[in-house]
Each structure stands twice: as C-alpha cells, then as structure tokens.
Amino acid sequence: MFTDLDKNKEMLLGSYKKLKSYYHYNKNFVFMKKKIAELEADEKHMLKVLENLAQLLADPDAEVNTQQIDDWLGKIDFYVMPKSFTSNSVKNELFISAESNEEKEVNKVNFFIDMPIELHLLETLWTVLIGKLVFEKKLVSAKSYGNAIDDYVLYNKQDDFLDSINFTKNKLFKIYFPQYCNWKNDAIETVATLNRFNRSQMLFSLDVKSFYYSVVWKFDLLDDKMGDDERYKALKFLNLIIQRIFERYTGIVNEYRILEQCIENKEYILPIGLFSSMLLANVYMYELDNDISQNPNVLHYGRYVDDIILVVDVTGDEKNISEDNAFDRYLVEKNNILVNVESGKYTINKYPNLYIQKEKVKIMYFNKTGSKTLINQLLKTITYPSQMNVIPDTELSLVDFEEAAYAKNGIGVETKIRDIGQLEIDRFQLGWHMSQIVMNNRVRKKYVTREEKVRRQNESDSILRFFQGGKALEYSSNWINAMYYFMLTSDTNRYAWKQFQGNIIDAIKQIKVSDIEDVKRNKKRRISSKLKKDLALHFDICISTVLALNIQYCRKEKKTVLALAKKMRKANLFNHHLVSYPLVNYSDDIDENCDLTNILPEQIHSMNLLIRDSKKSKLSPRFINLDEIYQYVFLRKFCNGGNYYGDEDNTVVKKKLEFI
Known part of the structure; x- marks a missing residue:
C-alpha cells in the first residue's frame, strides 16, 4: 500500500494540513499550535520530516525506522490543564453582588498527550485511513453527533482505496458548532412535534463520568470489526504504532491517576488530544447508540461524545409518574438503558465501566395535555449556526x-x-x-x-x-x-x-x-x-x-x-x-514586523502580492473564500495601476478554484 514514495508524501502532507486546520480553530489545546508552528518555521526541516516519514511508511521494518519509532514513543508525556473548579464557600443569598469574589479550587484536571509532531502526522494519517473503513462498514452510528468524520468532504467513490480519500482538503471532522446545535435542536423539535400528536414524553439529559479515562479500549475490538479486510491488514504496522502510543500514554497517566484499565491485558484509556481517540470513542459506543435507537419506547436519541439526550414515550403511564421514580422507572426498569449497581450509582447497560453522573442528570416531563408553555420556552433555546454570524x-x-x-x-x-x-x-x-x-x-x-x-x-x-x-x-x-x-x-x-x-x-x-x-x-x-x-x-x-x-x-x-x-x-x-486587507498575510515576502491589523495603502505598493504559489497558500489552515480572492485581485491591480473593472482577461479569478 505504501510503496509509492510520492503518494506517501502526498498523504502525509494532506494529513498535516488536516492537523493544522483543526488546531488553527482550537482554543483549548494550544500546545499543538506551537508544535505546528515550529515544524513549519524551517521549510527544509519540514520537507525532511515528510521525506523520512514517507520512507518509514515504505519500509517500516528497517532498523533505522524501528529505532526512530522507539525514540519518538519514548518522548511521549502529558500536559496538565484544569478541567473544572469547585467552591468551598457557601453561596450567600443575603448579599448579592455582580462582582463575585468567590474563591475556587481546581478539583478535576485533564491529561493532554504530549508527543513528537512526527507521531501526530502518522496518527492523523491512520485516523483518515481507518476512518474510511469505519465509514464503509458503518461502525459509527448516525446518532453520534460529536467528532463525526466529514465523509462528504473526505471520501469519494473511486475504487482504489487511497484514491478514494481526499487528501487535498483541510477538513477531517464536521464543524463542531453546527453538530452541537443539531444534537440539541433535534431533541427539542422531536418533543414539540410529538406533543402535537398527543404523546406524553420525558426528556433525559445524561453525562458520562470521566469518559475518556473510563473507556476500556482494546484494539482486538477493532480487529474483530474489520475481519479479513485486506486493506486493514495492510495497515498492521501503523496499527501497532497507534497501539503503542495508547499503551505508553495509559502507562504514564496511570502513574498519577487512578485507572481501572489493566495494561497487561492490553486495555487502554483514550488519549486526549488525538484524532484516533475521537474516532475510536464513537466506534466503542456504537452498540449503545444502536441499542437505544432501536428501542421502541425511545422517541429520540442523540449522543455528543459523553453527553446523551433521549426522549422516552410515557403515553398511558402518566398516573404512575412522580419526581422520585422517573429516573429509575424509565431508564432502569422499563427500558434497561442503565443499571443500578448500588445506591445512587448507575452504569450504562453493557458498559459496566461507564458511570452516569447523577448530579448532572436533567429530566423534563411533557404531559400531552399541559406542556405547551414549557415547550414554547424550550423552542426559544433552539440555536442555528447562521444566527451566530x-x-x-x-x-x-x-x-x-x-x-x-x-x-x-x-x-x-x-x-x-x-x-x-x-x-x-x-x-x-x-x-x-x-x-x-x-x-x-x-x-x-x-x-x-x-x-x-x-x-x-x-x-x-x-x-x-x-x-x-x-x-x-x-x-x-x-x-x-x-x-x-x-x-x-x-x-x-x-x-x-x-x-x-x-x-x-x-x-x-x-x-x-x-x-x-x-x-x-x-x-x-x-x-x-x-x-x-x-x-x-x-x-x-x-x-x-x-x-x-x-x-x-x-x-x-x-x-x-x-x-x-x-x-x-x-x-x-x-x-x-x-488582517487589514484579505489574503495579504499569504505573501511569503511580507515584512515580519509589519502590523497586519493596520496596513496603510502606501505600504501595499512595496509588497509582493504574488501569493498564488506561496508556501502559505499551499499550507493554508483554512478555506479561502471567493469574495476574498476578488478583493485580493482588486487590491493587487489597484496598487499596480491596473483597471480591475476593465480587465476582462482576469486570469487569477478564472483560476480561483485551482487557487483554493
């Protein structure tokens, strides 16, 4: 599969662009911005990295490559960042102030993976390739909204496996905000629609406790699902590298955090900060997603990573509903979604390691005869992505x-x-x-x-x-x-x-x-x-x-x-x-001391605006819009004394799709 070095470099470069684009927008794991910027700062070094990785894909068993992989794995560590804060002070409802001086302490932390950029590139490539197989075999439920691979952009219907993957586009996952909105809105719209058809419903919002640390991931699960697929077998050495990354990370985190996984049995947690973890989490939860979706009493189900929303039909059972029994009655007794393992502690059925945080559970009851006001208030919370622009x-x-x-x-x-x-x-x-x-x-x-x-x-x-x-x-x-x-x-x-x-x-x-x-x-x-x-x-x-x-x-x-x-x-x-003028920042020759937020028109004359073949254009972390190209062409012609409106032979605009 990896005998063609040029194809290998093309795939690695495409993987790099997907990695860069994702973290260009990410505000939580900014450590990756630093790794990406440092790699790209030295063009010769970056090309050498891609060349070496292409050689590694072609001949992974060569001694120099096995030693290099061992060296990279040995450098894996973690970053610690706060996850949540708690307050030890009692809320004072006697004295109300807009300026809260409430002292808070960190009570939960996250362990983000820290590993060489070379491993990130291999891991991203693996996620793209495995993602294609997962998509074909339908191993991720349509009811999983979070970290959903954008198959429409990423994959096509060509027969050749590698050619059926689009490495030229930056996108890997569907954009977060529209997916999050759909996850919430779909549940609300289900409630509103079925209420008009005289259905009594109960909406449950659940949260899985410490999801990434609680998953017991075994790569045998992926092996079983892939079966005898020759394409999967051809990725054996990459599979092993990913497994060793998981093993190394789990071992390091285990030194500091209480874990249930047994590394000796090849059980791992999901490393935070890896695309593979995002994909495999959805594969891991497929059975849950499928079982609940097929439950005839469940009118709607959606999961966003570790957050679950489900709407249960309670029509005909209205007289038996009470605040005290709703949770156990409809999630444990009637629908077998959760298991009450001990007083106040619940796990997901068939997932004994995944606990539901009871303190975060929200329940909303919609009686078919008297819930119009509540539903109207709920409808007001619907958010569409376009509203935020x-x-x-x-x-x-x-x-x-x-x-x-x-x-x-x-x-x-x-x-x-x-x-x-x-x-x-x-x-x-x-x-x-x-x-x-x-x-x-x-x-x-x-x-x-x-x-x-x-x-x-x-x-x-x-x-x-x-x-x-x-x-x-x-x-x-x-x-x-x-x-x-x-x-x-x-x-x-x-x-x-x-x-x-x-x-x-x-x-x-x-x-x-x-x-x-x-x-x-x-x-x-x-x-x-x-x-x-x-x-x-x-x-x-x-x-x-x-x-x-x-x-x-x-x-x-x-x-x-x-x-x-x-x-x-x-x-x-x-x-x-x-940036003051669209796409000016894509020039490779622009003065590094220039204030991009306040470029004066007279400065434009001295700038090289030939950005079509610039390195920055080829490695753009985002999609370049058509209107930006028109503005860029106008600016370039204006500064060079040309007539934008009178020039019918505008080659730059005609080739805009190639530029993008």
Whole structure:
C-alpha cells in the first residue's frame, strides 16, 4: 500500500494540513499550535520530516525506522490543564453582588498527550485511513453527533482505496458548532412535534463520568470489526504504532491517576488530544447508540461524545409518574438503558465501566395535555449556526461585557427583589460576546470619537475585573480574544494589555488545588506543580498567537514568546479576519514586523502580492473564500495601476478554484 514514495508524501502532507486546520480553530489545546508552528518555521526541516516519514511508511521494518519509532514513543508525556473548579464557600443569598469574589479550587484536571509532531502526522494519517473503513462498514452510528468524520468532504467513490480519500482538503471532522446545535435542536423539535400528536414524553439529559479515562479500549475490538479486510491488514504496522502510543500514554497517566484499565491485558484509556481517540470513542459506543435507537419506547436519541439526550414515550403511564421514580422507572426498569449497581450509582447497560453522573442528570416531563408553555420556552433555546454570524459593525447595539457574561436566571419584570439570587456566568454567551467585540473593532479607525473611547475604556475595565483569580483560569479559552481586543484598541488599552497579563500570571501563581478527583494522593504536589508550569506555557502560546499579527506591539515580551510569534506568523496561525486587507498575510515576502491589523495603502505598493504559489497558500489552515480572492485581485491591480473593472482577461479569478 505504501510503496509509492510520492503518494506517501502526498498523504502525509494532506494529513498535516488536516492537523493544522483543526488546531488553527482550537482554543483549548494550544500546545499543538506551537508544535505546528515550529515544524513549519524551517521549510527544509519540514520537507525532511515528510521525506523520512514517507520512507518509514515504505519500509517500516528497517532498523533505522524501528529505532526512530522507539525514540519518538519514548518522548511521549502529558500536559496538565484544569478541567473544572469547585467552591468551598457557601453561596450567600443575603448579599448579592455582580462582582463575585468567590474563591475556587481546581478539583478535576485533564491529561493532554504530549508527543513528537512526527507521531501526530502518522496518527492523523491512520485516523483518515481507518476512518474510511469505519465509514464503509458503518461502525459509527448516525446518532453520534460529536467528532463525526466529514465523509462528504473526505471520501469519494473511486475504487482504489487511497484514491478514494481526499487528501487535498483541510477538513477531517464536521464543524463542531453546527453538530452541537443539531444534537440539541433535534431533541427539542422531536418533543414539540410529538406533543402535537398527543404523546406524553420525558426528556433525559445524561453525562458520562470521566469518559475518556473510563473507556476500556482494546484494539482486538477493532480487529474483530474489520475481519479479513485486506486493506486493514495492510495497515498492521501503523496499527501497532497507534497501539503503542495508547499503551505508553495509559502507562504514564496511570502513574498519577487512578485507572481501572489493566495494561497487561492490553486495555487502554483514550488519549486526549488525538484524532484516533475521537474516532475510536464513537466506534466503542456504537452498540449503545444502536441499542437505544432501536428501542421502541425511545422517541429520540442523540449522543455528543459523553453527553446523551433521549426522549422516552410515557403515553398511558402518566398516573404512575412522580419526581422520585422517573429516573429509575424509565431508564432502569422499563427500558434497561442503565443499571443500578448500588445506591445512587448507575452504569450504562453493557458498559459496566461507564458511570452516569447523577448530579448532572436533567429530566423534563411533557404531559400531552399541559406542556405547551414549557415547550414554547424550550423552542426559544433552539440555536442555528447562521444566527451566530452577525455582521461586524462598531455601531451595533451590543450589550456590555457584564450583561453578556452573566446568565439572567429567569429574572424578569415580575421577579420580586427577594427572589433574585447570585448571578451565574453563561459560558457560551461570554465566548460569543468576546468574539463579537474583537470583530467589531477589527477596522482600525484613524480618528476615534470621545464616546467610542469611553465605551472602549468601560469594556476594558469590565474585562479586567472579570479575568481575576479563579475566573481568569476557569475561562482561559477567552484569553486570546481578550488580548486581540486590547491590541486592536491599543490607543486606549496598552495599559490594559499589561494589566491583563498580570492578572493571568498572578492567577496561575496563586492557583488553589483541592483533592483532585481520581488523582493519586501522593502525586498531588507533582500535578499541582506541573499544572502551573503548563498553564504558564499555555498563556505564552496565547500571547504569541496574538502578537503574530503585530510583533512590534509589545517588544518587551520574553524572547521565547516573540520567537514563537514569528513562527506563528509564518504558519498563519492567527485570526485572519483581523488582517487589514484579505489574503495579504499569504505573501511569503511580507515584512515580519509589519502590523497586519493596520496596513496603510502606501505600504501595499512595496509588497509582493504574488501569493498564488506561496508556501502559505499551499499550507493554508483554512478555506479561502471567493469574495476574498476578488478583493485580493482588486487590491493587487489597484496598487499596480491596473483597471480591475476593465480587465476582462482576469486570469487569477478564472483560476480561483485551482487557487483554493
């Protein structure tokens, strides 16, 4: 299968582009941005890496290759990042304030895999190839919404196995947000539709506890499902590499975390930070997805990784329903979906290692005769992806930061003062608002009105007040957007940039760690120390990502941060929407010190805008839209004295599809 070296390099390059594209948008595992930027910074080194990997695929048993694989596997480690926080303080409903000083401690952590980029490339290639076989054999349920491979883009119907895979496109998985919306919306629409047909229903929302660490994965399961498929057998050596990655990661995590898997029996957890884990998790859960979907009493079922929504038909049983018995009656006794293993503890049927977090269970009952108001309220929560693409405009009447960040919790005109409780943070609205204020300020105004300055200052002050202490760490996925905002509004916010950095650094230094769930007691100090170190590195990478747009903005940063910012710029791993002119950042010759957010027209004349064959175009982390190409062509002709509108022989636009 891998005898053609040129084909091997093509597949590896395609795998690299899929890896790069995925982490270009990812805000949680930014360590991968650093690995990708460092690989791409040295073009000769990158080509050498691809060449060596192509040779390895062709001759995996060569001594030099087996030694190299052993060396890479020996370098596997992990990053520690906070997963959740807990508060030891009792909520004070007597004294209500919008500025919560509640002290929180880390009570759960995640172990993200840290391994050489070469193994990531092989692992991505393996996922693409195995994904094709999984798709053909229908080993993943259509009811699995999370981490779903985009088969429409990735695969075609050509007879040859390798030719039937599209390595030129960047996409591997379907986009997160539309999938998440569909997962939630489909359940709500089912309830609304069947209620009109006089069906009483009960909606259950379930969460699997510590999913990736609780899965008992054995590669024998994949062997059994693939059977005698010759294509799968041809991937034997790659299968072994992936298995050794899982084994190494499970062994390292087992030193720090309590695990049920027995490595001697070739039982592994799913490494967090691998595409293969995302795919295999859905293969692992196929039997559950299939069994519940075929249950005649289940009107709707959907799973998003470890979150499950199901709607059960309770028509005719209304008189027997009570708040106390609903969970056991419909999930354990009647439908055999869960097993009550002991008081208050439930596992998924046929999956004794997967526990349901009872404290996170939500149950909604819709009686066929009196649930119209509840259903109408539920319908209001339906979200469509297109609704989130608000056209950026600084004149838009947006709510301020604090109003967007905090949930209203049912507070309305009729709410009595005594019924108002402590405000809670709406994670989704916070993230959406942070993205919007960045986009609304992407146009750098030469003159800013007094009112605009006041608005920016108030917004900055609110952001700085929010990102302090535990909240600064709990909502770390918003760090990049906060710093983008400060950079774009630099006339009034240079101080805010440094203040924000100080807040985050102080929060990391003062982080409090409670008894971390499932972490061995004698390893708590080690994990706490590594947590601080990895959070600091995570923050440095965020700073480098932002400074990639304008390295001159803050020259006093650490040398390592500035060096990484230059590499991020070369790899185009930043928000392209903030570049002054579309596609200018795709020029290989643009001055690395140029402020991409504020390019002046006179600067364009000295730039090389021939980007068609640039390295950055070939390794673009995103899809380039047609309107961007038209704007780029107009800009190039305008700066060179041409007439865009009068030139009928516009070869660049005619070849736009090749460019993309």
